[in-house]
Amino acid sequence: MFKYVLKRIGLAIISMFIIMTMLFVLVKLLPNPVVVTMGNQGKALEEMRRAWGYYDPIPQQYVVFLKNVFTKFDWGFCTTVGTFLQPVTEYLATKFPFTIYVNVFAVVISIPVGVIFGIFAAIFKNKWQDQVINVFIMLFISVPSFVYAFLLQYIVGFKLNLCPLVLDAGYDFFSWSMFRSAIMPILALSFGSIAGYMRLIRAELTETLTTDYMLLARTKGLTRWQASFRHAFRNSLIPIVPRFLADFIFIIGGSLIIEQIFSVPGIGRTYLASLNLKDYNVFMCLSMFYVVIGLSAGILFDLSYGFIDPRIRMGGGKTNEL
Amino acid sequence: MSSNEMNMDRIPAEKFEFVQLNDKIHDKRLETKPVGFLQDAMIRFSQNRGSVVCAIILLILILYAIFGPIISNYSIDEKDGYYQYVLPKISDKFDLGFWNGCSKKEFTQAQYDMLDATPGAVRKFLGTETRMIAAKEQTVYKVLVDSYARRGYIEVLLDKSQIAKALKYEQETGIQLFYPAIDRDQIVCQPYKADPNAWFKTNQKGIAERDADGNLIPLYLEGEDDYINASYDDKIDRDHNLIYFRKMQGDNQYQARILYSDWYYYKNGKTACFWFGADEFGYDIFTRLGAGARLSFLLSMTAAIVDLIIGIIVGSCEGYYGGWFDLFMERFKEIISEVPSVVFITLFQLYFAKKHGSLLVFWVTLVVFGWMGVSGTVRAQFYRFKGMEYVMAARTLGAKDSRLIFRHILPNASGFIITSSVLLIPSVIFSESTYSFLGIVNLNSRYLTSVGAMLSNGQTTLTTYPHCLFFPAIFISILLICFNIFGNGLRDAFNPVLRGSN
Numbered sequence: 001m002f003k004y005v006l007k008r009i010g011l012a013i014i015s016m017f018i019i020m021t022m023l024f025v026l027v028k029l030l031p032n033p034v035v036v037t038m039g040n041q042g043k044a045l046e047e048m049r050r051a052w053g054y055y056d057p058i059p060q061q062y063v064v065f066l067k068n069v070f071t072k073f074d075w076g077f078c079t080t081v082g083t084f085l086q087p088v089t090e091y092l093a094t095k096f097p098f099t100i101y102v103n104v105f106a107v108v109i110s111i112p113v114g115v116i117f118g119i120f121a122a123i124f125k126n127k128w129q130d131q132v133i134n135v136f137i138m139l140f141i142s143v144p145s146f147v148y149a150f151l152l153q154y155i156v157g158f159k160l161n162l163c164p165l166v167l168d169a170g171y172d173f174f175s176w177s178m179f180r181s182a183i184m185p186i187l188a189l190s191f192g193s194i195a196g197y198m199r200l201i202r203a204e205l206t207e208t209l210t211t212d213y214m215l216l217a218r219t220k221g222l223t224r225w226q227a228s229f230r231h232a233f234r235n236s237l238i239p240i241v242p243r244f245l246a247d248f249i250f251i252i253g254g255s256l257i258i259e260q261i262f263s264v265p266g267i268g269r270t271y272l273a274s275l276n277l278k279d280y281n282v283f284m285c286l287s288m289f290y291v292v293i294g295l296s297a298g299i300l301f302d303l304s305y306g307f308i309d310p311r312i313r314m315g316g317g318k319t320n321e322l
Numbered sequence: 323m324s325s326n327e328m329n330m331d332r333i334p335a336e337k338f339e340f341v342q343l344n345d346k347i348h349d350k351r352l353e354t355k356p357v358g359f360l361q362d363a364m365i366r367f368s369q370n371r372g373s374v375v376c377a378i379i380l381l382i383l384i385l386y387a388i389f390g391p392i393i394s395n396y397s398i399d400e401k402d403g404y405y406q407y408v409l410p411k412i413s414d415k416f417d418l419g420f421w422n423g424c425s426k427k428e429f430t431q432a433q434y435d436m437l438d439a440t441p442g443a444v445r446k447f448l449g450t451e452t453r454m455i456a457a458k459e460q461t462v463y464k465v466l467v468d469s470y471a472r473r474g475y476i477e478v479l480l481d482k483s484q485i486a487k488a489l490k491y492e493q494e495t496g497i498q499l500f501y502p503a504i505d506r507d508q509i510v511c512q513p514y515k516a517d518p519n520a521w522f523k524t525n526q527k528g529i530a531e532r533d534a535d536g537n538l539i540p541l542y543l544e545g546e547d548d549y550i551n552a553s554y555d556d557k558i559d560r561d562h563n564l565i566y567f568r569k570m571q572g573d574n575q576y577q578a579r580i581l582y583s584d585w586y587y588y589k590n591g592k593t594a595c596f597w598f599g600a601d602e603f604g605y606d607i608f609t610r611l612g613a614g615a616r617l618s619f620l621l622s623m624t625a626a627i628v629d630l631i632i633g634i635i636v637g638s639c640e641g642y643y644g645g646w647f648d649l650f651m652e653r654f655k656e657i658i659s660e661v662p663s664v665v666f667i668t669l670f671q672l673y674f675a676k677k678h679g680s681l682l683v684f685w686v687t688l689v690v691f692g693w694m695g696v697s698g699t700v701r702a703q704f705y706r707f708k709g710m711e712y713v714m715a716a717r718t719l720g721a722k723d724s725r726l727i728f729r730h731i732l733p734n735a736s737g738f739i740i741t742s743s744v745l746l747i748p749s750v751i752f753s754e755s756t757y758s759f760l761g762i763v764n765l766n767s768r769y770l771t772s773v774g775a776m777l778s779n780g781q782t783t784l785t786t787y788p789h790c791l792f793f794p795a796i797f798i799s800i801l802l803i804c805f806n807i808f809g810n811g812l813r814d815a816f817n818p819v820l821r822g823s824n
Contacts, residue, residue: 015657023661026669142802144752146759146777147795150784158785165785256664256760261781272760275668290662 005303012295019291024065027280028058045079052076065284076281081273088285092270099254099266101173102182106189107251111244113190114197121198122205123228133198140195149188149261156184166263185262189255193247200243204236242304246297253293363737366815373811376804383801387619390612395592398613399768402594402604404476404582407787409469410599410607423470423595432511432528434463439522439530439538441581442471470594473582474519475501481574485567491588492558499588501579502542502564509541518579543568599789601779607793614771615797621681621772622750625688630743632689633696638727640697641704648701655694663753666691668762681770684763688750699742703735737816744812748805755798773798 053061068074075088082091121133140148157165168181208214209232217227254268263269267286274282357365368374391398411423424445429437437443446466453462480488488499504521511528514520522538523531533539543565560566567576586594598607640648667687674683707713708731716730732739751773757763758774759781766775773794780791 015660018657019661023665030669030672138803138807142748142806143799144755144802146756146781147799150781150791150795154784154788257756260760271664272762275664276761278672287662287665291660294660294662 005299008299008302012299016288016291016295020288021062023284023287024062025058027284028061030278030280075285078282079279080277081270081279081282088281091282092267092285092289095265095267095270096252097171097173098167098264099259099268100252102167102185102189102258102264102266103251103254105182105186106193107247109186110190110193110197111247114194115201115240117194118198118201119205119228119233121202122209123224125202125206125209130202133202137195137199137202140191141199144257145188145192145255146257146261148191149184149258152184152188153261167265169265185258185264188258188262197240197243200240201236204239205232208232208236238305238309241308242301245304246301249293249297249300253290359733359736363812363815367811370811370814373808373814376807376811379800379804380808383615383797383804384619387612387615391609391616394597394606394609394612395595396606396609398605398609398771400606400609402586402600404473404586404604405470405594405596405600406602406604407469407783407790408473408594408596408600408604409787410597410789410793411470411595412597414593414595423599424466424468427465427467429463429465431461431463432524434465435522435524435528435530435538436519437465437467437472440472440474440519442583443468443474445471471583475521475579476582476585477518477577477579478585479570480567480576480578482576485576485578488588496558497584497588498558498560499580499584500566501581502540502561502566503568503577503579505541505543598793599787601776601790602783607776607790610771610776611773611793611797614773614776614794615801617681617765617770617772618751618754618774621685621688621754622747625685625692625750626743626746628689629692629696629746630739632693634700634732634739636693637697637700638704638732641701642708642723642727642731651697655698658691659694663691664757664760664762667757671763680764684754684757684765688753692746692750696739696742696746699738700735703738704731707731707734737813741809741813741816745806745809748802748809751798751805752802 049055053064056064065076068076073089078084078086078088078091117133117136121130124130153165156162163183164181165184166181167185168178170178172178205228209228211232214227214232217231218224222230252267254264254266254271256268256272258264259266259268260272267289270282271286271290273279274286409423409425410421412418412421426448444465445468448464448466451462451464452459454460455462491497492499501521504518506515508523509515509520510526511520511524512526514524514528521540521542523541525531530538542561544563545565547562547565547567567578569575570577583593596606596608598611601607601610636651640651667684670683670687671680674686708726713726713730716726721730754763754765754772755774755777758765758772759778761778764775765772766779776794777791777798780787780794783790
């Protein structure tokens with residue numbers, strides 16, 4: 001087990017390095033001319049770049065970059081995004097609270113709702129309750145999130161005037177007005193994941209409900225609900241809990257689209273801005289951030305399988321391989 | 323009964339007799355017709371009512387994408403800035419009561435007077451209401467307003483030949499094109515100084531002043547007009563003391579005031595009627611949406627086909643031969659899939675879009691990163707089938723690798739491959755609309771548009787002109803829902819084992 005964990009982490013670190021090198025080279029190859037502005041700013045920027053080693057050969061720059069990142073965790077300065085010459089890590093730290101604020105509520109809402117209605121659908125399989133939930137699943141899995149985000153904005157925000165159209169500015173996270181303005185992005189983020197959870201749980205639970213040991217449980221006299229909850233539900237959670245854990249990591253990731261629509265000044269929106277405005281330091285830092293959370297979610301996903309169900313052998317081996 | 327029963331353990335040998343000694347045993351011939359794999363799948367598919375309905379809706383959407391831009395009154399590059407944001411109107415011949423380019427709106431008195439002075443703008447007056455607005459009691463006018471007629475009068479610059487042509491048209495048809503110029507000096511309300519619709523007398527706040535009969539008092543420029551007075555056989559009842567063509571700087575330039583709806587008819591030979599409304603540039607949304615859908619379908623289908631071909635070749639090599647090639651490709655895919663896809667799409671756009679155009683670059687990006695999913699599916703299928711006895715049997719009989727791959731394994735995996743490739747199309751449409759929406763890929767130009775670009779444009783006027791967003795959003799929602807249900811139906815038809823497990 002321990003060996004397997006080490007192996008997975010080692011592989012992830014190797015992947016991370018390969019991706020980092022690839023991105024660094026790609027970004028450095030991009031033309032990024034100094035925007036000629038009034039006054040001496042362009043000239044100053046040009047000199048600053050020279051001082052930072054912008055015109056050195058790429059491998060040399062990469063060594064400097066690696067040294068800065070791993071000794072001082074210094075990812076460089078903001079240029080076009082945020083305040084000029086603010087350290088990237090410091091700038092991004094101001095963006096995390098918004099993303100986490102919105103995403104925590106979304107996850108906290110969507111997991112119980114998804115689980116409850118998923119169970120409901122599986123128990124009432126092929127009855128009208130199941131049909132209604134199926135329609136909901138189909139709608140919210142297929143329709144792009146920005147479409148129902150617009151719908152929310154138009155109906156709830158504009159027509160009914162219940163919530164502000166975009167997130168409130170400022171850092172007053174515990175005020176009512178802030179929460180009220182966050183309701184719509186939270187809902188827009190939740191719908192998709194609720195539908196995903198419902199589908200997953202419904203599929204797993206219907207499979208477990210048809211197994212032989214369920215028949216045995218009913219035969220020995222348990223009621224349908226007792227049998228479903230004590231035997232089937234626990235077993236059907238095995239493939240689902242890892243996904244919950246992985247999703248918790250993505251709380252800090254943020255959604256590009258929802259943050260854009262509701263003007264949430266979070267990580268996803270900053271990432272888009274760094275791409276559009278060509279702020280390569282912010283871009284590198286955030287890309288690596290996404291890669292790291294993606295890799296760690298993958299590892300957590302695989303490991304939690306083993307913890308929840310010891311029958312699942314770690315590492316697979318030849319016989320287990322598909 | 324009991325006499326016939328015997329001890330089953332000890333049956334005497336003479337009791338046994340041969341069933342047949344002289345006769346041949348005939349197996350009964352199969353009475354049913356043989357059903358092939360595809361035929362069987364089609365039968366199962368047609369029993370799934372939801373999927374069939376979705377397939378029909380999909381077909382309608384595809385027909386719309388093909389023929390929509392052809393049957394509409396507008397071409398894709400036809401824009402009319404004066405009709406920007408006009409509402410959807412199904413026909414100008416009859417009025418359904420809805421979908422007629424009208425909307426209920428509330429106005430202040432000054433705004434209402436302006437509408438009232440514009441011919442046709444007030445479709446129906448719905449009454450007034452007194453309400454507290456900003457701590458002041460104000461009267462609100464509720465009006466069913468025609469978004470087309472609301473455009474009213476505009477001023478255009480014409481040269482002599484254009485005027486002569488237009489006057490000839492006036493004489494032939496009896497439709498009045500030109501209206502008298504306004505005396506700007508008499509206007510007291512500042513915002514109305516340059517407004518060609520403000521032809522009546524108002525006070526400083528823009529509220530109309532009426533004469534004893536309640537009619538508006540016109541403020542026309544009086545004087546001698548070169549055209550209307552000089553030997554012009556006028557069929558239209560006009561006041562010949564007014565100026566219709568104001569001479570501008572430049573020798574050959576005249577400013578004329580025209581009613582835009584009539585002018586539009588004169589210029590284009592049709593009345594403006596946008597089935598899905600018009601967008602911010604005055605493009606017809608019906609035509610643009612059809613063209614955008616066409617682009618989305620073409621993009622996704624061609625990308626899906628190429629993905630499928632590459633995916634099958636790579637996936638079958640990986641799955642069949644395994645070894646170092648498999649290992650290398652799997653690690654490669656793992657690393658690529660770890661990078662957020664937005665990074666590659668953006669980098670590709672930044673590198674190549676200027677040189678090769680946004681569309682081609684986006685298509686290439688889709689192909690370069692799309693085959694990996696297909697190859698994963700194919701690889702898994704090959705792993706499943708390559709160890710089976712029938713493959714071993716075929717190999718023992720001396721079948722070559724290529725025969726095993728294409729004759730024995732691939733047909734068995736075809737169900738999975740077909741369904742995954744059908745589901746590839748909506749995923750491409752989805753990502754196209756997402757990246758267009760985020761502004762990373764820009765497929766919007768005069769002759770080209772995509773559904774995502776239309777959504778992105780419509781978002782800016784969500785609260786004021788929701789129809790710009792509504793139709794593309796409805797289209798893409800129906801399209802994706804139908805594609806997913808259709809794909810699931812196909813999957814159930816090809817792999818009945820998987821039914822119900824979404």
